Amino acid sequence: MDNNNNSIENQPARKKKPTNLLLIPCLLITTSMLLLYLSQNKIILISTTTTTISESDYNHRLGDHSCLGRYIYIHDLPSRFNKDILQDCESISRPKDKTSMCKYIENSGLGPQMSDGDTTDSKYSRSWYATNQFMLEVIFHEKMKRYECLTRNSLLASAIYVPYYAGLDLRRSMQWSCNVSERDAAGKEMFKWIKKQPQWKGLSGKDHFLVTGRISKDFVRHSEDNSSWGTNLLLLPESQNLSFLTIERSPKRHNEFAIPYPTYFHPTSAVEIRQWQDKIKLTNRTVLFSFVGAQRPSINYKGLVRTKVIQQCKNSSKTCRFLDCDVRANICDDPISLMKLLESSVFCLQPPGDSLTRRSVFDSILAGCIPVFFSQGSAYKQYIWHIPNNNSEYSVYIPFKELRKGEKNKIEEILSRIPNEKVVGMRENVIRLVPKIVYTKSNRHKPDGETLEDAFDIAVKEW
Numbered sequence: 001m002d003n004n005n006n007s008i009e010n011q012p013a014r015k016k017k018p019t020n021l022l023l024i025p026c027l028l029i030t031t032s033m034l035l036l037y038l039s040q041n042k043i044i045l046i047s048t049t050t051t052t053i054s055e056s057d058y059n060h061r062l063g064d065h066s067c068l069g070r071y072i073y074i075h076d077l078p079s080r081f082n083k084d085i086l087q088d089c090e091s092i093s094r095p096k097d098k099t100s101m102c103k104y105i106e107n108s109g110l111g112p113q114m115s116d117g118d119t120t121d122s123k124y125s126r127s128w129y130a131t132n133q134f135m136l137e138v139i140f141h142e143k144m145k146r147y148e149c150l151t152r153n154s155l156l157a158s159a160i161y162v163p164y165y166a167g168l169d170l171r172r173s174m175q176w177s178c179n180v181s182e183r184d185a186a187g188k189e190m191f192k193w194i195k196k197q198p199q200w201k202g203l204s205g206k207d208h209f210l211v212t213g214r215i216s217k218d219f220v221r222h223s224e225d226n227s228s229w230g231t232n233l234l235l236l237p238e239s240q241n242l243s244f245l246t247i248e249r250s251p252k253r254h255n256e257f258a259i260p261y262p263t264y265f266h267p268t269s270a271v272e273i274r275q276w277q278d279k280i281k282l283t284n285r286t287v288l289f290s291f292v293g294a295q296r297p298s299i300n301y302k303g304l305v306r307t308k309v310i311q312q313c314k315n316s317s318k319t320c321r322f323l324d325c326d327v328r329a330n331i332c333d334d335p336i337s338l339m340k341l342l343e344s345s346v347f348c349l350q351p352p353g354d355s356l357t358r359r360s361v362f363d364s365i366l367a368g369c370i371p372v373f374f375s376q377g378s379a380y381k382q383y384i385w386h387i388p389n390n391n392s393e394y395s396v397y398i399p400f401k402e403l404r405k406g407e408k409n410k411i412e413e414i415l416s417r418i419p420n421e422k423v424v425g426m427r428e429n430v431i432r433l434v435p436k437i438v439y440t441k442s443n444r445h446k447p448d449g450e451t452l453e454d455a456f457d458i459a460v461k462e463w
């Protein structure tokens, strides 16, 4: 699976706009006629399964023509591709999981709320949840159901969302150690269903997109050997036409786009985000740098980087905190303890792990901790919609060869030499990124009428 580890280093990230915008000019007239029709008849939009948009809300939206060119249609997939997977949530828990996945489905996929039982620290409001990264598929779907420019008329739509929980489905089939054909079956069936829909015929799926909370390599299994990892979803002919929004893209494929991993913070308002930003500006950062993670077998490039990083952190024991998740798993699994360490650190080391990207990158941005990268593929070549390309303004990059030839305290040396004014400026830029990388709670209110784009809004806009 990992034979093309380093390829991500050499590929420029390319962003390809789908061609669907071509449709928009010829639809303008139809759109305004439809709006008139709708407002006279007070038709209420109903999205796929549960959400009903209230009439007043809807009328408000009608007055707002900003939806032109932004309409999205949600495919009404058979429930076996999404809802049923959640209903049978034990099937997506794996023997290694400490907590059943059923817990993480709570609160529209945000997970259990960090209520008073978990923390007496008032800093963590009721908008903090023990969110599991794989739930991004559910979080995105739930947010999409409340998206302000949904349409039931796919002719109006400039994008078509396919709410198939491909990553959770993969988890389900891995648990039973299914043979490859069983594992691949749902993806094939899903496309069989979709290809029969009139929406596919228009642009052969070029206006369709699917969101997954797993890295895209998990869906690129070339071998038919039952023991090899993943499904072949992305190798199917239909997958060449639709787009994938994933937490880690493969730079070789033009139709994959990276979006942030979910964090633990799901605020309901812009005010709440501001308050959080103000708080983390003031925290006392007593630790120069820290690393939260576990060892990886150092057989490949990614493992080697991680081993070096851990050695160096241990050798800089006065300035570096190493939270070893092999030994102290209970702390690594506790969002509040984890956030506290990140909030007390100036820099957070982000070496690759099983893959080049890590959820921790986003947790550390949320904590105002400046990320330190060892691979261009860990963020710079991934999240081009959400993170600016002036990398050195918000992060530190230490190429692996510096570590390999460097002395045993190389990381400490580099980080401690950065002047304080520079550090303060970088941290301000990190904290500025917070709104762009959080997934806000779906029905957020905007008390001051301002629009603050979150990770979801940016993904929908940029795609």
Ligand SMILES: *[C@@H]1O[C@H](CO)[C@@H](O)[C@H](O)[C@H]1NC(C)=O
Pocket (backbone or CB within 6 Å): 179, 180, 181, 182
């Ligand atoms: C995989 O398993 C299914 C059901 O157990 C069986 O019908 C199918 O023949 C198997 N496929 C292969 C390639 O062995």
Ligand SMILES: *[C@@H]1O[C@H](CO)[C@@H](O)[C@H](O)[C@H]1NC(C)=O
Pocket (backbone or CB within 6 Å): 178, 179, 180, 224, 225, 226
């Ligand atoms: C995969 O496993 C099935 C049994 O589940 C077996 O029949 C089949 O021969 C295996 N295929 C390969 C390629 O190993």
Ligand SMILES: *[C@@H]1O[C@H](CO)[C@@H](O)[C@H](O)[C@H]1NC(C)=O
Pocket (backbone or CB within 6 Å): 203, 204, 205, 237, 238, 240, 241
């Ligand atoms: C993908 O799009 C091309 C046109 O660009 C079309 O010829 C092809 O049939 C489409 N593939 C599928 C599986 O629909």
Ligand SMILES: *[C@@H]1O[C@H](CO)[C@@H](O)[C@H](O)[C@H]1NC(C)=O
Pocket (backbone or CB within 6 Å): 282, 283, 284
């Ligand atoms: C940071 O530390 C200083 C001095 O130890 C203390 O006065 C201040 O209250 C602390 N600030 C916070 C936000 O904890």
Ligand SMILES: *[C@@H]1O[C@H](CO)[C@@H](O)[C@H](O)[C@H]1NC(C)=O
Pocket (backbone or CB within 6 Å): 388, 389, 390, 393
């Ligand atoms: C970095 O880029 C962002 C987005 O393009 C911009 O808002 C910001 O001002 C830039 N920072 C600096 C210091 O140039």
Ligand SMILES: *[C@@H]1O[C@H](CO)[C@@H](O)[C@H](O)[C@H]1NC(C)=O
Pocket (backbone or CB within 6 Å): 308, 311, 312, 315, 407, 408, 409
């Ligand atoms: C860290 O220190 C130990 C003992 O002082 C040494 O064996 C090891 O090589 C050092 N690690 C690095 C990365 O230099």
